[in-house]
Every structure is written in C-alpha cells, then in structure tokens.
Amino acid sequence: MTEKMIRTSIAKIGNNRDKARIWIQGNYLELAGFSQGTPIKVDWQKSKIIITKDNSGDRIISGTKNRPPIIDLNTNKIKEIFDKELQVKVTIYFQRIIIEKTKIDKKRDSRPTNKTYGSVFSGIDGLGESAKKAGFKPKFAIEKEQKYADILQKNNPSTEIHNSDIAQVDYSTLPDVELLLAGIPCEPFSQVRRNYREQKEIFEEHETADLSIFFISLVEQINPRTIVMEEVPQYLKSGIGIATLSALRRMGYYVTSKVVTGTEYGQVTQRKRAVILATTDEIDFPKPLNSTPRKLYELLLPVDHPDCKWFNKETKSWIFDHWEKQTAKGNNFASQQLEYGKSETVQAITRRYFAQQGGNPVVKHPTLPDTFRWLTLSEVKAIMGFDESYDLGTGTTIAGEGLGQSVLIDVFRQIISAIGDRLEQ
Numbered sequence: 001m002t003e004k005m006i007r008t009s010i011a012k013i014g015n016n017r018d019k020a021r022i023w024i025q026g027n028y029l030e031l032a033g034f035s036q037g038t039p040i041k042v043d044w045q046k047s048k049i050i051i052t053k054d055n056s057g058d059r060i061i062s063g064t065k066n067r068p069p070i071i072d073l074n075t076n077k078i079k080e081i082f083d084k085e086l087q088v089k090v091t092i093y094f095q096r097i098i099i100e101k102t103k104i105d106k107k108r109d110s111r112p113t114n115k116t117y118g119s120v121f122s123g124i125d126g127l128g129e130s131a132k133k134a135g136f137k138p139k140f141a142i143e144k145e146q147k148y149a150d151i152l153q154k155n156n157p158s159t160e161i162h163n164s165d166i167a168q169v170d171y172s173t174l175p176d177v178e179l180l181l182a183g184i185p186c187e188p189f190s191q192v193r194r195n196y197r198e199q200k201e202i203f204e205e206h207e208t209a210d211l212s213i214f215f216i217s218l219v220e221q222i223n224p225r226t227i228v229m230e231e232v233p234q235y236l237k238s239g240i241g242i243a244t245l246s247a248l249r250r251m252g253y254y255v256t257s258k259v260v261t262g263t264e265y266g267q268v269t270q271r272k273r274a275v276i277l278a279t280t281d282e283i284d285f286p287k288p289l290n291s292t293p294r295k296l297y298e299l300l301l302p303v304d305h306p307d308c309k310w311f312n313k314e315t316k317s318w319i320f321d322h323w324e325k326q327t328a329k330g331n332n333f334a335s336q337q338l339e340y341g342k343s344e345t346v347q348a349i350t351r352r353y354f355a356q357q358g359g360n361p362v363v364k365h366p367t368l369p370d371t372f373r374w375l376t377l378s379e380v381k382a383i384m385g386f387d388e389s390y391d392l393g394t395g396t397t398i399a400g401e402g403l404g405q406s407v408l409i410d411v412f413r414q415i416i417s418a419i420g421d422r423l424e425q
Contacts, residue, residue, distance in 0.1 A: 126385075233274045
C-alpha cells in the first residue's frame with residue numbers, strides 16, 4: 001500500500017554553533033503524528049535521513065505551548081550526507097519523514113559525462129562539427145528542414161536524425177548526452193527585422209519566438225551536463241531570451257553569455273553572435289585560445305582556377321551601376337572588394353550570398369582592372385571552417401543558405417574545448 005504523502009517542502013541547510021542544521025517546524029507535523037513530546041528515531045543513511053515515530057527513539061519533538069512542533073537536527077552528520085547541497089527536500093508521511101536531495105541536485109548529479117552531443121535546430125550542423133573537432137561524438141540531431149536534415153544524415157550516417165518540428169519529437173526517446181547544442185532560429189530577433197518591423201510589434205509576436213520554450217522542455221527531459229547556444233545579439237535583450245536564461249538558472253545551471261566576433265577568435269570574418277553557456281559546474285566564459293590568426297587571402301583560390309567566374313562591367317553592368325549609386329549615397333551598401341595578398345578579413349557571409357546581391361563582398365582581380373568575382377562555394381566553406389570533405393550536396397543555393405546561417409566552426413571549437421578542459425580539471 002502506497003504511503004499517503006502529507007506535505008513536501010524545501011528546507012535550507014543552515015549553521016548553528018559551527019555545525020550543519022536542518023530546522024523543520026509547522027502544525028502540519030501534528031497531522032503526521034509528530035506532536036510535541038513525541039519520541040523519534042533518526043536514521044542517517046548514505047543519501048538521505050529518515051525520521052520515524054518510535055517510542056524507543058532517543059530524540060523528542062520539541063516546542064512550546066504557543067508554538068508548532070519543531071524537529072531540530074544540528075550535527076555535521078548532515079554535511080557527510082549532503083556535502084555541497086544548500087537545500088534539501090523534506091517529505092512528510094504519517095509517522096515518517098524523509099530528508100533527501102532536491103530534484104535539481106539529483107538531476108545535477110545524474111548528468112552524463114560520456115563525451116557525446118545532441119543538437120537541435122541543427123541546420124547543416126556547424127555547431128556539431130565544432131563539437132566533433134573538440135572530441136565529442138554525435139548522438140542525435142533535430143532539424144525541421146528536410147534539405148538540411150539530408151545534409152546532416154549524409155555527413156553523420158550513424159546519428160539519429162529527427163526531421164521534424166521540435167514540438168513533434170518525443171524527448172523521452174532521445175539518448176543521454178553530455179553536451180546539448182542549439183542554434184535557435186533568429187528570425188524574430190534579427191537586426192534586419194528589427195529595422196523594418198512595425199513599431200507596435202514585439203519580438204515574441206513572431207511565429208517562431210516560442211521555440212525557446214520547447215528548447216527548455218527538451219533540456220528538462222534529457223538533462224545534459226553542458227549547453228551551448230548561439231543566437232543573434234538581440235536575443236539577449238528580448239523577453240523570451242531573458243526568460244530562457246532565467247529558466248536555465250532555475251534548473252540548476254550556471255549561465256553566462258557573451259557577444260563574440262570571429263576575428264577575436266582568429267577567424268577571417270567579423271561575424272557577430274551571442275553565445276550562451278549553461279554548465280553544471282561554475283566556469284568563466286572561455287577566452288580565445290592562443291593561435292595564429294587566419295588570413296582571408298590565404299583561403300582564396302588561384303586566379304585561374306576553373307571555379308573562379310570573373311565578370312566586368314560589360315558582363316554584369318547592373319552591379320557596377322548599383323555600386324556607383326550606393327557610393328554616391330554614402331550608405332556603405334557597395335560591395336567590399338577583397339584583394340589577393342592583402343585582404344585579411346571579410347564581412348559576414350549571409351544566407352543569400354550566392355544570390356549575387358550587389359552589397360555582398362567580391363574578389364578583385366589582381367591584374368585586370370574593374371574585374372571581379374564572387375567567392376566560390378569552397379572558399380565560403382573554408383571561411384566558415386568546414387572541412388573540404390564535408391558534403392553539402394550539389395546545389396549551390398541550399399549549400400549557400402546553410403553556410404550563411406551556420407556558425408564559425410573554429411570559434412565554437414575553441415569554446416567547447418575550453419569548457420571540456422575546465423570541467424575535467
């Protein structure tokens with residue numbers, strides 16, 4: 001027969017006379033048979049304390065005529081059982097009380113350290129590639145768009161791929177992972193949308209703004225040891241972003257965030273992202289590793305490479321007209337011109353780069369005047385940090401969109417590696 005639970009509460013572990021103390025007081029104790037003057041027995045077990053009503057017990061429920069019953073445990077035996085915990089869960093049954101770790105502390109203790117990762121809102125898996133380069137093995141990925149799920153599957157044949165809206169995934173079936181990666185879609189929070197949205201509209205009115213809520217539900221279920229999220233900087237100022245970080249803290253994670261740029265981590269593009277870290281053990285935000293910065297000109301293909309499609313005013317006059325108009329307006333919407341042997345960095349590559357819009361960076365021919373080309377797909381892969389062998393399929397449009405929405409792999413490789421090193425220490 002199941003015991004009838006009367007009450008649960010969270011009690012602080014205090015200190016009295018240099019000894020740990022748990023203080024339980026309330027009229028509800030009388031409902032459980034623990035009235036003032038009742039003898040009790042305290043059983044100090046490995047992971048919990050059990051108090052029972054026992055006529056042979058060596059302790060007595062205390063209190064006064066005008067005060068509720070009191071159970072006062074004041075001994076360092078408490079610290080031997082609850083070493084680092086600041087709170088405990090107290091469950092009251094009839095004539096029996098169990099004092100044990102809280103739900104959050106139990107979840108913290110059970111988080112895996114198996115060097116595996118799962119990803120959600122995975123895209124073409126830039127975050128996953130970062131984790132693999134940091135020594136983690138993939139276990140699952142959740143990606144709604146089939147075109148990206150196909151790329152994921154092709155490059156990770158042994159990984160569970162859930163090609164579905166996150167709300168349709170049964171989280172209870174997902175494998176345990178140490179590291180959870182998330183690139184929550186940024187459309188509600190992007191600067192472009194912020195510039196053009198109606199004044200009365202708020203971030204959370206966008207149809208995908210609720211995805212952070214489903215992400216928190218996923219975290220609650222799979223209970224990873226470490227979480228790495230990436231987003232546009234505006235996410236940190238949105239209501240849903242602030243609430244998400246607060247929820248992670250309430251779940252027992254130490255949460256830190258920072259807006260980083262690729263160049264501060266030795267990369268060739270200034271791509272700016274908000275990075276959110278939630279860790280079981282408290283750590284500072286990792287600093288960039290000491291490494292030789294890459295140079296953009298080192299990644300450019302030879303001038304005569306067949307993938308280099310050069311154009312001039314005769315073949316693409318509309319681009320030159322666009323540049324002249326934008327330069328005259330002084331609004332900096334003309335293309336950045338990259339030079340062989342000179343250009344060390346490039347502006348962020350967008351998801352529409354291969355649509356050949358007039359404001360995207362171009363490569364300048366080293367000898368022919370007014371002759372340019374777009375960066376090739378292989379060059380953009382190298383800029384983003386993908387290995388040459390990573391298969392993005394045959395379609396430039398899908399591959400380009402995936403790369404434009406991905407992360408700089410080596411930035412997150414450095415961050416994830418640093419977290420792993422700190423936790424092992």
